[in-house]
Structures are given as C-alpha cells and as structure tokens.
Amino acid sequence: MDLIRIGLSSVMLAREMDSSTGVDEFVLRVRPRLERALVARFGVDDGLEATDEAIAYAVAHWGRLAEMANPAGYLFRVGQSYGSRLRRRSQRRELLVDQPASSSAPIDMDLQRALIKLKPEQRVAVVLVHGHGHSYSEVAEILDVPTTTVANHLNRGLARLRRILESS
C-alpha cells in the first residue's frame, strides 16, 4: 500500500541531505558494522543497498537520530525495513554471496545454505561474531538487544547450524 510513501521518503531523504555536526563521525564508526549486519541479513546485493538507504536516512535525520539512545540499532531497523522490501521485489536468493570474482578460494556453499536457514537475528549474530570477529557488545548495539540476547542467538544459531550441516 505504501508504494508512494516509500518513493516519497527516499526522494525527500535525497533532498534533505545536510551534513550536520557529528554525522560524519557516526557514519564512519557505524557503517562497516551496519553493512556487515545487513549483508548477513539480506546477502551482498540487497544488503549493500539497504546500507546505503540506512546511511541516507542517518544523514537526512541526524538531528532526530542523535537524540536516540541507540542510533545504530535504529539504523539497522531502517535498513532491515528497506531490505525486506527489496527482497519482496526480487527473485529468490538462496545465497548470501556468489563466488567472489576476486577470490581464488572456493566459497563454502553448504555453509551458506545452512546460514540462510537460520533465523535472521541468529544469522546476523553468528556472521558478525564468528565471521567478522565483532564483540558481543558491538553486535548488541546493532541489533539493539542486550548482550545476553546476542549470546542466546549465537548459541541457538550455532547449534542449529551444526544440526543442518550434519543432516545435509
């Protein structure tokens, strides 16, 4: 129903761009983690686009965002919302990433297929912590949950990954 609304928001974001105090620093700090989280959530294609949209939102609404307790977590939700919409419009994506052209190492398709079967928040936690080496607290900030919840996602996610991989 919100075809128009979405279009409007994006254009207004693009038109309201204003580099206010602090936003550059915030973007530099949060962007790598936000991008990795959204790529883990939606795959490389949609994840990058969702990251751009979330960052655009941060720039356009920095005044409001700066007052939030956890702007990084809010931005992840912005990216999630956009990514979900992209996903609804696209064909099925079974993998997070195809074989990278720049890498000679073969990509682990079995593990990718298993990761896709995890709950999104479990997948994001597992990929950020064990794929990229982020701390529990860094992941907690992005997911906007307590670190105990991150630990919970990790434990359940890893247990499920093992089950899936062993049965495949």
Next chain:
Amino acid sequence: MNDTDLLTRLHQIGDHLDEEAARRRQAAPAREVGVSATSSRRRTSGSGLSSKVLARAAVVALVIGLGVGLVAVTVRDVDPEPASNQPVGTPVDAQPSPAPTYDGTKLDLTLPIVGRAWADTMAFSLSADTNARLYAVWQTAMAQCMRERGFPDHQPVVYPPNAPFQDRVNPLDRDYAEVMGYHELPAEPVDPNTYTDATYAALEGEDGCAEVAWDSTFGRLTYYFDENDRLRAGVASAITGFETSDEGSEVADEWSTCMKANGRSGFDSPSDAVRMYADDPHVTDDEIATRLIDLDCNLAVGYTQTQHEWEQTQLDAWQLTEQEAIGEAIAKREQLELELGAIESATYGSNPR
C-alpha cells in the same frame, strides 16, 4: 563436525562477504562512503548515463513506485554499458510470471490484524483511493513531460490493483493460503514502456521528467509525508519483538510442536516456514500442504490471535505517546486530500483520466 571446523568455515565466509562487498562498492562508486554516497544521489550531471543509472538505482526504484525503477534495476543486471539508443532491459510484464496471481479484493480483511497490516489501518494513513489517485497523477505528469520532450509513445505506468492489499494478507486467510501458500500478494506495476539511453536521459537526467513530475505532484505535499513516514516507522517499531517476547516464544513452541505432530519438523516459528518458501519462484504442492498445516496449527494454538493481542497492546501504548502527532497527521491527510483535486486539475486539464 567439531567446533573449530565450523568456526573456521564461518571466518572464511566472513572474508568472502567482505571481499565481495568491497568489489561491488568499487564497481558502483556511488555507494562508496556514507555521506558522500548519499550526496552523490543528488548529482545528476554525471559523465555517463550508465553510472547515473547505477548511482540513482536505489532511489529511482522507489521514486517511480516500482515501474521504471524495476526496469532500471533490470538494466543494471543485464548490461551495465548498453549501446546508445539500443533497447535496454525488458518491460516488466515480459518476464515470466514467477508465481500464481491472486485478486487482492478477495482477501479476508476481517481477520485479526497483525504485522505490516497495522500501518494501513491507522487513521493517518492515506486511503487506497487516494494512493491510486496520487500514483496516477504522478505517472500522467511524467508521461506528459516525456511527450513534450520528444517521446510521444511514453505511457503512464498503471497503479497495480493489488497494491492497496499487499500488506493485508493475513496468516489465517485460508482461501489465500490454498492458492498462494507463503508467497506475497503480487502487486508489481506493469510498465508498458521500453527504455533506451535517450529515454533514460530524458527521464532521469538533470531536470528530467522524473524530477519534474515529482515536483508537480508531490512538491507541495511534503508536509504530510514527512510526518506520515515517521509515524509508520513508529508503528513498525512498536510492534517489533513478538517472536522474542514471552508470549510469542510460548505460542511459537506450541505451534512448532503441532507442526511436528503433523509431519512438519524443523520449524521453530511461522516465520521459519515463510523464509523457507516465500521467495521460491514457484508455489509448490509441498508449500501449500505445509501452509495449510501451519494454518490449522495457528488456529489450534491461537498464534495469530496471540500476536494480534500482543501487538495491539504495544500499539495502544505507542499511540498514547504519539496522540498529538497522530492528530496532526490526520489533519494533514485531510488537507492533502483537499489539495489532490487541484493537482489533478492542473495535470489532467481538460483531459480527465
């Protein structure tokens, strides 16, 4: 498999994801760095059309609803450097239909509201009719502009009849489940136009028709959409968390047990089933069978009803905190509805749609 093996494999996947993300960013510099990426979306005077299309693809896909935007995305996938004046991309309706269709007017809207459906039921949201009128006047303005710039065959993209219903599919709608399984209601606009570099330049270039039509249609309505956008995000945020709530976890466990008892193991919650089937290009018999077992289990354990009540409670609390803003947004919606008539007159003139 031991833990060390699994962790090593996860680390390698992390490296692959970083590598590929970096490669894509290098290929599409507009996405490069946060603030400069967003600023670059505003620049329309680039050196090459293809890079412009790339740079603006994310915005364009949304600005034009889905019609032209989808074609822009198709172009990126098909050929990043198309030959000048050669048709690029394919009209959306030429793609094979990935799933069965369903008439959105047949949805059961009396079932307990959950999830994305809440936002459309809010008094500050635009009605289906208003959205359709806005979309029509916007597309008409774009086509008129294109005609004036030497593209006499450019046609308005028609508002998809299912668009008002896309967020209203209910997990308990059995008729829908029997046809569509876990798939979303298709509501993609059908774009009758074909696109060349010249078309894109007229549409998306500096002071292009997309921008001209945008300004003439929505330029004076931003007062409504700014606040509406914030409130809709608030609704989404307020109802987030059911699955991890105590009530949600409990009813999901009951649902999962019911599914298992009916031969469908491995699903911790209904969203697991959605993830497994919803993006498949086809609706399979297995999907329909699982969906119907899911629906029966949902009814047996009261999953959707529990979700509805939980979300209603969260929304009630949110609405109390936003009471004043919601009242103002309703007034702005009414003002927009009044102004729309004038915008339509200016666009259609003596040629009513």
